[in-house]
Amino acid sequence: MPEQHSHDHPTDSDVDAYVLSEGQILEIALRELLLEKGIITQPELNEQMNITASQSASFGASIIAKAWKDREFKQALLYNPKAAITDLGYDVSKMPDLVIVENKSQLHNVVVCTLCSCYPRYMLGPPPEWYRSAAYRARIVRDPREVLVEFGLNLRADVKIRVYDSTADLRYMVMPLGPQGAESMAVDILETLVTRDSMIGVGVPKLP
Amino acid sequence: MTEAQEFQIGQMVNVKNVCSNKHHRVPFYLKGKTGKVTEYLGLVDNPELAAYSKNNSGVYPLYRVCFEHKSLWGGDQNEEIFADLAAKWLCKVEV
Numbered sequence: 001m002p003e004q005h006s007h008d009h010p011t012d013s014d015v016d017a018y019v020l021s022e023g024q025i026l027e028i029a030l031r032e033l034l035l036e037k038g039i040i041t042q043p044e045l046n047e048q049m050n051i052t053a054s055q056s057a058s059f060g061a062s063i064i065a066k067a068w069k070d071r072e073f074k075q076a077l078l079y080n081p082k083a084a085i086t087d088l089g090y091d092v093s094k095m096p097d098l099v100i101v102e103n104k105s106q107l108h109n110v111v112v113c114t115l116c117s118c119y120p121r122y123m124l125g126p127p128p129e130w131y132r133s134a135a136y137r138a139r140i141v142r143d144p145r146e147v148l149v150e151f152g153l154n155l156r157a158d159v160k161i162r163v164y165d166s167t168a169d170l171r172y173m174v175m176p177l178g179p180q181g182a183e184s185m186a187v188d189i190l191e192t193l194v195t196r197d198s199m200i201g202v203g204v205p206k207l208p
Numbered sequence: 209m210t211e212a213q214e215f216q217i218g219q220m221v222n223v224k225n226v227c228s229n230k231h232h233r234v235p236f237y238l239k240g241k242t243g244k245v246t247e248y249l250g251l252v253d254n255p256e257l258a259a260y261s262k263n264n265s266g267v268y269p270l271y272r273v274c275f276e277h278k279s280l281w282g283g284d285q286n287e288e289i290f291a292d293l294a295a296k297w298l299c300k301v302e303v
Contacts, residue, residue: 114235114237115233115235141237141280141289142237142281144277144287145285145287160286160287160288161286161287161288162287162288162289162290163287163288163289163290164290164291165235165289165290165291165292166292167233167234167235167291167292167293168233168249168252168255168270168292168293168294169252169253169270169292170249170292
């Protein structure tokens, strides 16, 4: 009855007026089908969402800090990351294969997935938006040094950059250079120095 | 596993310059380019089938290949790009 409709409505769109993208509609349709057909249950879905939401870069940081502290663990970790992390008592059986590449004084590693956005979520949590952006994915393999400068990382000219494009089934993360004297520092202090970006390779750890 | 190994560490390889509309996991910027095999990574599922949940259980030898930045883009930058590529997308460089 438009003629009786005399009050005003706000004209700005709000979150409720948000239009779903095609991908979001597809996700909802797929999720509802999987639930209706009993392929997954709502509790299983909730549990996986909780696991995903609770993953964060602090886990990766704790592993890197331990490696800085303990030379033997570091060698084991670089040799076979999943086995070394399992030996610490964590269940990583569902984690994709992981490779940890070590930064050296004249070698800096950085990780990308140019094809999509493969990322070691188990170690680093959900990827940052920029990691999934077309700009990062296209430019880090084309002009890595310039992109790192844009991240605020000015590497010396004699430091070679290696870009790891995770094109297949392996996930990559970086072991950044530890601070001087890391072996005599407490692991819980070292952990606070390891940033997410330093494990992707677009940053370096904080100073102690 | 070594019998599946078609390429040797240190060997130069070309990435096949072929288009595929399947989930083949070879970036376009590497197609037709030459790199050096640095590691054999074992057998993985063929992504072109795995993308459709057709598990063919590790029949696809995978290699890590190092590309010099200048061989991809020209210029004189010293950087290196590594990618993990399946044997079926690689071929020997004839010398």
